[in-house]
Amino acid sequence: xxxxxxxxxxxxxxxxxxxxxxxxxxxxxxxxxxxxxxxxxxxxxxxxxxxxxxxxxxxxxxxxxxxxxxxxxxxxxxxxxxxxxxxxxxxxxxxxxxxxxxxxxxxxxxxxxxxxxxxxxxxxxxxxxxxxxxxxxxxxxxxxxxxxxxxxxxxxxxxxxxxxxxxxxxxxxxxxxxxxxxxxxxxxxxxxxxxxxxxxxxxxxxxxxxxxxxxxxxxxxxxxxxxxxxxxxxxxxxxxxxxxxxxxxxxxxxxxxxxxxxxxxxxxxxxxxxxxxxxxxxxxxxxxxxxxxxxxxxxxxxxxxxxxxxxxxxxxxxxx
Amino acid sequence: xxxxxxxxxxxxxxxxxxxxxxxxxxxxxxxxxxxxxxxxxxxxxxxxxxxxx
Numbered sequence: 001x002x003x004x005x006x007x008x009x010x011x012x013x014x015x016x017x018x019x020x021x022x023x024x025x026x027x028x029x030x031x032x033x034x035x036x037x038x039x040x041x042x043x044x045x046x047x048x049x050x051x052x053x054x055x056x057x058x059x060x061x062x063x064x065x066x067x068x069x070x071x072x073x074x075x076x077x078x079x080x081x082x083x084x085x086x087x088x089x090x091x092x093x094x095x096x097x098x099x100x101x102x103x104x105x106x107x108x109x110x111x112x113x114x115x116x117x118x119x120x121x122x123x124x125x126x127x128x129x130x131x132x133x134x135x136x137x138x139x140x141x142x143x144x145x146x147x148x149x150x151x152x153x154x155x156x157x158x159x160x161x162x163x164x165x166x167x168x169x170x171x172x173x174x175x176x177x178x179x180x181x182x183x184x185x186x187x188x189x190x191x192x193x194x195x196x197x198x199x200x201x202x203x204x205x206x207x208x209x210x211x212x213x214x215x216x217x218x219x220x221x222x223x224x225x226x227x228x229x230x231x232x233x234x235x236x237x238x239x240x241x242x243x244x245x246x247x248x249x250x251x252x253x254x255x256x257x258x259x260x261x262x263x264x265x266x267x268x269x270x271x272x273x274x275x276x277x278x279x280x281x282x283x284x285x286x287x288x289x290x291x292x293x294x295x296x297x298x299x300x301x302x303x304x305x306x307x308x309x310x311x312x313x314x315x316x317x318x319x320x
Numbered sequence: 321x322x323x324x325x326x327x328x329x330x331x332x333x334x335x336x337x338x339x340x341x342x343x344x345x346x347x348x349x350x351x352x353x354x355x356x357x358x359x360x361x362x363x364x365x366x367x368x369x370x371x372x373x
Contacts, residue, residue, distance in 0.1 A: 186339070194335050195328070203336070210343050214350060221354035 029119035031109055036123065041077075041092045043104065043123055047111070050085035055110035057081065062090055063107075066100045067122070067254070074102075098125050099133075099318055131262050133318070134255075138266025144242045145274040146304075146311035151242040155274065156300055158233065165279035166272070171230040173268025175237045176246060179204075179211040180264035183247035184257060197251070204247040212238050242267055277307060 033046040043064065055061065057079055064074045078091040096102065102123040109116035124130050144150045158168040183204050191197055216234050219227045237243060246267045250260045281303050290299050 190335065190339065194331055196332050196335060199332060199336065203339070206340070206343070210347065213347055217347070217350050217354050220356050224356075 029106075029117070029121065031111065031116040032106070032119050032121060035104060035121050037096060037098050037125060038089065040095045043090045043092075043096070043102070045088045045090070045104070045106065045121070047086050047088070047109070049111050051081070051088070052110040052112065053081055053085065055108070056085070056088050061107045063105045064090070064092070064123075065103055066097065067103050068100060070103070101130075131258055134259050135262040135266040135269075138263050139270040139273065140311075141314045141317050143270045143274060143311055143314075144245065144267055145271060146308040147315065148245070149308075150245050151240045151271060152304075154236050154240045155271075155278065155304075156297065158236065159275050159278040159300070160282055162276070162279045162283060164233075165275035167230050168233040168236070169268070169272030169275045171233045172237055172240070172243070172271050173265065175208075175211055175215055175234070176243055176268040176271075177261065177264045178215065179208045179243060180246050180250065180260055180267075181257070182207050182211060184250055184255070184260040187247070187251045191251075200248065200251055201244075204244055204251075207247070208243050209238055242271060274307070278304065 031048050033048050035043065035045050038044045059076050059079055062076060062079070064076070065072055066074075074096070075093045076090060077093045080089045080091070081087070082089070090104075104121045104123050106119045106121065108118055138144070142148065145152070145155050154168070154172075159165050186203060186207060187197075187200060191200060191203060196203075212234055216227075216231070219231070219234075246264055249255075250263055255263060278300075282300060285299055285303070294302070
């Protein structure tokens with residue numbers, strides 16, 4: 001490839017990644033600097049300037065709920081304002097479940113007599129840790145194959161040989177990341193503004209086929225050797241349900257760009273791990289003395305069940 | 321029929337149609353740009369062969 005062309009491709013990638021980072025890290029309200037959990041039952045809000053004490057002390061101005069259940073408002077026990085009047089600490093009656101992102105609405109912020117509008121904020125644990133927990137959660141703790149039983153047809157179809165399994169896993173991860181990011185973009189910037197969320201399944205199916213077709217076309221030309229190795233599995237990816245489940249999950253949970261990327265990489269990596277483990281066992285089963293009734297697929301089903309049992313040991317685990 | 325429903329249905333058709341058209345054109349352009357010349361002899365040879373496996 002020519003140097004100029006390579007530079008252009010690189011620039012394009014940087015722009016794309018930058019766009020996603022920009023979309024993922026925007027500030028939620030101009031007057032709120034940051035929000036964080038503190039202790040077991042407190043949330044700290046740091047404002048960009050001093051707020052008025054009578055306003056800050058009134059509990060009606062704060063409403064907090066877990067992102068998943070907007071109907072259940074958490075009950076406040078007290079509000080304290082710091083000396084310099086820029087930090088408000090909310091204390092709750094019950095312990096907060098910090099695994100869940102919380103939504104905090106602060107109404108009609110008053111700063112030195114001036115109104116600053118209403119802020120709708122998301123409170124999360126330290127962000128990198130949260131991202132990592134999304135990644136590992138999708139990969140191991142809530143592995144799509146072993147705990148959600150998705151994508152089983154491709155899983156059993158391509159786990160006979162280790163080389164096939166790894167090929168399928170890598171292709172799958174690539175297509176998964178591409179299609180999940182496109183779906184996220186489509187959902188956030190097209191479907192939601194036009195209130196077409198009810199068509200999400202149709203659109204996501206189209207996007208998956210689109211990304212598979214695009215990867216097929218481009219890979220065939222750009223890297224024929226890789227295409228020869230992976231081309232067969234590309235078609236199989238369309239028929240996989242994990243690749244459709246991930247866009248649906250990230251649409252339902254309102255993930256932002258980085259979280260979606262982590263979920264997609266985690267789901268792909270989890271599928272790769274599952275395929276690799278399964279193929280290692282199945283290669284050994286080929287030479288084992290299996291009773292004739294169980295030979296082939298039945299013993300593979302039993303093996304998958306044992307794996308699922310083993311993966312159950314991870315359930316409920318929390319990292320960071 | 322309720323005009324609000326008709327309107328939302330029409331919006332859906334328009335938006336999805338645009339998306340589909342856009343991606344269709346994109347795929348067609350990509351296919352053209354990354355086209356690979358297939359050897360016509362491969363097809364002919366395959367035609368002559370028995371075709372079982």
